[in-house]
Amino acid sequence: MKYLPFVFKNLFRKKTRSLLTLGSILLPLFVICVMGTLLKTLSRDPSEGRGMYRLVVRHKVSLTNFIPEAYRERIFQLGGIQEMSIWCWFGGKYVDYSAKNQFARFGVEPEKFLKVFDEARFIEGTAPDWISDRAGAIVGDALAKKYGWKVGQKITLTGDIYPITLDLTIRGIYTAENASALFFNWTYVEEALPRVKGRIGTFYVKAKSAADVERLPKQIDALFENADPPTKTETEKDFQNGFVSMLGNVKFMLTGICTAIVFVILLIAANTMAMAARERVTEIAVLRTLGYQKSTILGMILGESLLLALFGGVAGLAFFVLTFPGFKAWLMNTPMAGFAAGIKLFPSVLAAGFGVAVFVGLVAGVVPAIRSARRSITDGLRQVG
């Protein structure tokens, strides 16, 4: 430890080089954090730690087929259900079909919906306001922030699956874990398009207990096994994971990118350390003549490498944390918007980033450290340059 000031001095002896190396660790580490956050977001349990006993009931063959609303009564009779709500994907167009104007729009039954989705909290507007307005809608705070929506504002959605134009009024802004959807009263669509009545996309069911969550999917599906149409019931988590699985092997791609990036940082840091050690051959030989042990030299070079990587790493993590809100807002306006809505700072991602920095520091310093320690004094002193 007493050599720390010395190691420190060495580290910043060549200021330009140290700063450039810090920069070239900082930026890749930022990318690693972004990739890690995306990975984590994709593999996250949507009901994580909330004890939300939610199930999704849909048509067995396809999410795009409808199930009869009449199933509700029969499902309810199975017991153990707190509440259930119609939950219909509306799709459609807001302004245009560009990626930045894509967000989830669902038709629901407001009163029942608020009991099923009970972690949602109104931060503007009230539940009764929404419930009493057939053409009312509520939007997530992330969405409201992105578009600058206010309560009372009108939004037009042009239907594609349903040939109807919805003129909605925002009656509330809610906040929740991933508040990036718009919900409106499904009655609006049913009244305008009588042929739609009684045929719905999915039911969201809130069960009373963990045991009911366990029991209900099998019982619901058994109930309609020979009915037309049959149903598929799964937990909200499995339902969400189904979408992730639909994206294909994204996890493999993100992990692959991260691995390659770790190598890039490693190469750059190793290069810096190799250059530093080479320039100091004579100096190290002098230190050795003064009585410094091989192990001390080894420790000093390794320590310098570790310190360099840690500086870059911590700077990278700090950069990521500080720019995160802005970065997320920016990402919401890119083709990545669909993925960006759910991202947040995960401590585990930051920990992994720190781990990468330590790993890089140790590995990058090993070869130069051993070579410097092993070189014979006479060899080192003889060297010119």
Next chain:
Amino acid sequence: MLGIPLKYNIRNLFVRKVTTGLTVLGIGLVVAVFLCVMALGEGLTRVFTASGSENNVLVLRQNSQSELQSGVSRDQVPLILTLPGVAPDADGKPLASAELVVVLNLEKREGGSSNVTIRGIGEKGMKLRPGLTLVQGRWFTPGKSEVVVSRGISSRFKDCSMGETIHFGAYRWTVVGIFDAGGTAPDSEIWTDVEGMITDFKRGGYSSVLARTGGRAARDQFQAGLAGDARLALEGKVERKYYDDQTSTAAPIKFLGFFVGIVMAIGACFGAMNTMYAAVAARTREIATLRALGFSRLSVLISFVFESLCLALLGGLLGCALGWLAVKLALSGVTGTTNFATFSEVVFAFRLTPALLMTGIVFSLVMGFFGGLFPASRAAFTKITNALRQVG
């Protein structure tokens, strides 16, 4: 003005083997990652840009973005087919196919599930898509719940191999053939006859009508005819354009490629800068000597920028080689993702095109240029007398 021989720089690169090697490898990896991600995006884009014909018109309900959202009722079909512009087939009937599109949630072989498009086609459906070939088995017989499956879907999903049965509750379809559509949209689909499918799914009508028109003028006429009939509430999209509009599916991947590529390139550029600064520092006396011999500042500047460009070019070439190897060896199979416009699986392969490889090279040269500029200007402004006096 006298230039410093290029050989001087190239030899110097090889003198500093370790540093050159590490820097080249770093740039190479960045280029390789960029290329792999872009090859993924390119492969996906190509499915859409290669699909559909200029002469086919896809009739959809107004405002529908995809066939899945569209609906065409039975009684509308004869009205559509009698509009002027539809080309007749050899038998005198219009060359058109009323089709039904449904997505099925199938289990993937690798685990998880995804939605796959099952398309019911009319008797002319095959003629409208000439690129299709049967690679195994036979075409389906109408009315017998038989399907033909694309090679891509067959390799990625359970129960989709030749002779197997896809079943859901009351529905059962036997796979009687495997087809290949040369990397176009049908390569992500399962086909059967439309009437059987309407019965199976208890649908009241079709999703869309695909019609061949006899050339540009006839096509415009047909489209105008559709738009002109307000009762139909339908619109005709050129099939080619319909698929072009779906290329945005690849946008997130391409965005990711550029994001990772650019940020990493700046990082690697810093690395190259380090290497070049060290190269300049180690050769201060040499540079001063060159200047004393009469080489101008500009010559020295150009010389070092050139050295940096060479360094980066080696990295770029290595990156292209690594990317090419990765795509050929590790990523050679078909992969799939979901096209959210049609809410179903699209099967595609990585595509590393010459244009992409060139982008990789240009990318590395840009890194080399910026990485070399500042160290080179330091070299150019070396004070001759001081530097020559310097020992070591």
